[in-house]
Amino acid sequence: MKTEAAERINVEKIREDFPILKRKVNGKPLVYFDNAATSQTPQQVIDCIVDYYQNYNANIHRGVHALSQEATEAYEKARITVQKHFNAKESKEIIFTSGTTHSINLVASGFEEFLSDSDEVLVSGLEHHSNIVPWQMLCEKTGAKLKVLPMTEQGDLNMSQFEVMLNENTKLVMVNHVSNALGTINPIEEIIQKAHEVGAKVLVDGAQATPHIKPDVQALDVDFYTCSAHKICGPTGIGMLYGKRDLLEALPPYQGGGEMIDQVSFEKTTYAGLPNKFEAGTPNICGGIAFGRALDYMNNIGFEKIQAYEQELLEYATDRLNEFENVIIYGTTTDKKTAVISFNFEGLHPYDVGTLADKMGIALRTGHHCAQPIMDFFKIPGTIRASFCFYNTKAEIDLMIEALQKANTMLL
């Protein structure tokens, strides 16, 4: 199985698509293992961005001239690409946002008028700050109670506790599909089903899942799903919010401005329908189009192949890291997570290791990964995180191991 996967994905050919992988850092060839923070951009997406600004840059939805129509068409076509990718029922259920954080804030702000102090909002303990803080703000404003679903030592959500915590006052449940700090794949199917049994709505933060998994929002029956394009080979500053149509229609607009209106007078303004109601002002037109192109690029490779190959990288890297006697790997077993390893070396500060690795051309993430509650749980200042993408190779993992060996020798 494993060798087959490696043959099926042509890494050398794929690497040719990513010009940045040819550059050097501190005189060494770049080894980029910070993919969970942002993925690199293939030439196809870069070309798409250049093409937009060279050939049809115009404001959308309002001009009768040719450029405006071309831009509108490309932007709306991208929305359909996103819709199909996530298998949403209708393209108007896809709202282009600036990314996951924006998507979450949009929903949190919309729920303000639906919550009262007898309600409860349940957030998983594995969350990134952007799926914690907007809900804290919502609870402060409405008086609703914020409850945190605890995690186990293995970095899994405590599912038996989940059932205990759910009740008829639970109005919203928030969980990431995959944890950014540990890579854990959460049992969102079960969470969604159980939350629905008590009438709660579920928002799934898909920022870390979408680079590896192709979610089917209808099969999941999820109420809201979010992602950021820059983690799936697209540009920064664009992402999406999927919401079930009836829910999006019920939520009030997030921002006021152009594009989101139907009729405006100083006495009364009526709002546009979906998706424009949530896209006030000139949107990130080029970003939206490039986002669609990025999804096409990844689908051309195929998510099954991507997953199989990344799993192979994950297992290889885990085995090689375990060669260190003083390594501590955080989180769940390799079969329940995406290609992310969060680790530390006993007696070494992650910042020191990361600094030396960078000197050797290896881009790792160190720190709390914007998930301080998880670091507090493990009682550590942070971890070193290596996150892999389908363009990475085992040879690069060997270079990382070599760099880590050198760092250990220097620091211990």
Next chain:
Amino acid sequence: MSNIVNIQNEVVEEFSMFEDWMQRYEYMIELGKSLPLIEEQYKTDDYIIKGCQSKVWVHADMKDNKVIFTADSDAIITKGIIAILIRVFSNQEPQEILKANTDFIDEIGLKEHLSPTRANGLVSMIKQLKMYALAYENKQTQN
């Protein structure tokens, strides 16, 4: 030439003997591993400078018109740079500390550690050293 500039020149000369980044870092790690730079009682939140990733503590005292700094960090490389900064700035007059710059850090090839984008608290540490110097200078003029 001020004392601070003299010491900075000394440090630059020392670092010029190293041939590559590894030797420079090995030296800093060695400095970082040397004796604790701050008394344990000052390693509390009252003296902490928040960097994103490594913690830095700074304490200041005034003796014979000179500011005595002690500092520490939980990361060794940060601690190594702190050792260098203390060597340069501690036991100097407040006015001298306020006048001094940190260009020598660039000359010894450690510029990246003092970049404001680096999440290690060193930029805030230098600011804090100067704040202490300013506070002591104000105290002197008031007296």
